[in-house]
Amino acid sequence: MDKTPIAINGTNGHVEQSSVLYRQLRQPPPKVVRSKGHYLYTDDGLEIFDASGGAAVCAIGHGHDxxxxxxxxxxxxxxxxxxxxxxxxxxxxxxxxxxxxxxxxxxxxxxxxxxxxxxxxxxxxxxxxxxxxxxxxxxxxxxxxxxxxxxxxxxxxxxxxxxxxxxxxxxxxxxxxxxxxxxxxxxxxxxxxxxxxxxxxxxxxxxxxxxxxxxxxxxxxxxxxxxxxxxxxxxxxxxxxxxxxxxxxxxxxxxxxxxxxxxxxxxxxxxxxxxxxxxxxxxxxxxxxxxxxxxxxxxxxxxxxxxxxxxxxxxxxxxxxxxxxxxxxxxxxxxxxxxxxENLLANVREMGKYLGELLKKRLSDHPHIGDIRGRGLFWAMELVKNKETKEPFGAKEQLAWNMHLAGLEHGICMIPGNGTVDGVVGDHIIVAPAYNITAQDIDLIVERTEKALRSRLG
CATH class of the missing domain: 3.40.640.10 (Type I PLP-dependent aspartate aminotransferase-like (Major domain))
Known part of the structure; x- marks a missing residue:
């Protein structure tokens, strides 16, 4: 019988033992205690812009009355x-x-x-x-x-x-x-x-x-x-x-x-x-x-x-x-x-075009961004070790997941993806925000994405 307790930080610093079977048993994820609009709030005070929409799920944001x-x-x-x-x-x-x-x-x-x-x-x-x-x-x-x-x-x-x-x-x-x-x-x-x-x-x-x-x-x-x-x-x-x-x-x-x-x-x-x-x-x-x-x-x-x-x-x-x-x-x-x-499909098309253009403008010259692609409010950046040869990073580096963690540190949640190239190696990150975002929201998404990228890859 596994007697190893899994401790998570509860409110006011109280340490609780979890009964949840996490994806990573010894690595509890951040605990979200509230959400509203495009933001998630954790029990340790983080405010995170949900640019992933969970897993491209939250089409109209959180807490819609x-x-x-x-x-x-x-x-x-x-x-x-x-x-x-x-x-x-x-x-x-x-x-x-x-x-x-x-x-x-x-x-x-x-x-x-x-x-x-x-x-x-x-x-x-x-x-x-x-x-x-x-x-x-x-x-x-x-x-x-x-x-x-x-x-x-x-x-x-x-x-x-x-x-x-x-x-x-x-x-x-x-x-x-x-x-x-x-x-x-x-x-x-x-x-x-x-x-x-x-x-x-x-x-x-x-x-x-x-x-x-x-x-x-x-x-x-x-x-x-x-x-x-x-x-x-x-x-x-x-x-x-x-x-x-x-x-x-x-x-x-x-x-x-x-x-x-x-x-x-x-x-x-x-x-x-x-x-x-x-x-x-x-x-x-x-x-x-x-x-x-x-x-x-x-x-x-x-x-x-x-x-x-x-x-x-x-x-x-x-x-x-x-x-x-x-x-x-x-x-x-x-x-x-x-x-x-709320005519949100038109907004997806308009804001999606802006999101794609801004991602390419700010990030396409980065030496480790191989490709920026997408449509609507569904965009990915493929990460490469060598831009000229398209050589991917090794699977053991877990780059996409580390980019996700870097995003959380900079107040943004993105979707990590691996196995891009052949099902084993290759990394990408996805942004898939809610359909009711504004141009100002997109500016924030790209700014925080760029900060997260540069914090890990320079």
């Missing part, structure tokens, strides 16, 4: 029902809002409690779709995903992801029916090609993978519409997603877009795919959906997939206890109405 009132009102109506037995007005309102936001192209919504659960549901839905066709294709059991991707931490979602550090311990338990192709990562992998040539090469690689595993065995290709935490905010090259979808359509496979991190307004449109001229067959969303006020995620299902199920068993063979939780739905609905009513 409108959302708190909506949660309280829902408590007066109904706090929980089991979705197998009942539906609620809260779930119906949110689902209608989401389907209408796609022009009805995604016609049904399956509401869960996290992005990982949404990805699990997408994989199951893809498999069931092929068993429900008028001429079932039960041999379709495989998925093709991308290297340096992340889709969640359950065994199914971890299998389609490609984050070696998170997969390593569980590799023997992960499904063998997943293979991975190259990411869309022009900074390191375009080989000087123009966009059209690069896209054609990636599409051919996907085609070759279909042929290698057998085109009629593949359920779906799954990709983040815009790469998130593992690769670091890489927007798709123009035409890339269209080309990948075309390969899927040629072989009758489904096209799944994971927008858990990049969706719900983060990149400047409610759905990131709106900027790419494609519509997915299945789409996952989460973080910006509830903006941190609730644990919620969802699977959006294209009308053509729904039609197959309607003509088949008429049921999705998957459910979860907290599916369609009314409190979560009420909070998420109010978050989305707030984004609409």
């Amino acid at each position: 409108r959302v708190k009132k909506a949660i309280a009102a829902q408590l007066d109506e109904i706090e929980y029902v089991y979705s197998l037995f009942f539906t609620t007005s809260a779930a119906e309102r949110l689902s209608t809002l989401l389907t209408e936001s796609t022009g009805g192209q995604m016609s049904r919504v399956f509401i869960v409690s996290s992005g990982t659960e949404a990805v699990e549901a997408a994989l199951k839905m893809a498999r069931q779709y092929f068993t429900e066709l008028p001429q079932p294709q039960k041999q379709r059991t495989r998925f093709i995903a991308r290297k340096q991707s992340y889709h969640g931490n359950t065994l199914g979602s971890l299998a389609v992801g490609s984050h070696p550090a998170r997969r390593a311990l569980y590799e023997p338990m992960l499904s063998a029916n997943v293979s991975h192709v190259s990411p869309c990562y022009p900074y390191r992998e375009s080989n000087g090609e123009d966009d059209e040539t690069y896209v054609a090469r990636l599409a051919q690689e996907l085609e070759d993978e279909f042929q290698r595993v057998g085109p009629d065995t593949v359920c779906a290709f799954i990709a983040e519409t815009m790469s998130g935490a593992t690769l670091g905010c890489v927007p798709p090259v123009p035409g890339y997603l269209k080309a990948m979808k075309a390969v899927c359509e040629r072989h009758g496979a489904l096209f799944i877009l994971d927008e858990v991190m990049a969706g719900m307004g983060r990149t400047g449109t409610l759905h990131a795919w709106e900027q790419e001229g494609v519509v997915p067959d299945l789409q996952t969303i989460a973080k910006g959906l509830g903006a941190g006020y609730t644990s919620i995620g969802a699977l959006l299902v294209n009308q053509r997939v729904v039609a197959v199920l309607n003509q088949g068993t008429g049921a999705f063979m998957h459910s979860q206890t907290y599916q369609g939780n009314p409190l979560a739905c009420a909070a998420a609905y109010e978050v989305q109405r707030t984004i609409q009513d």
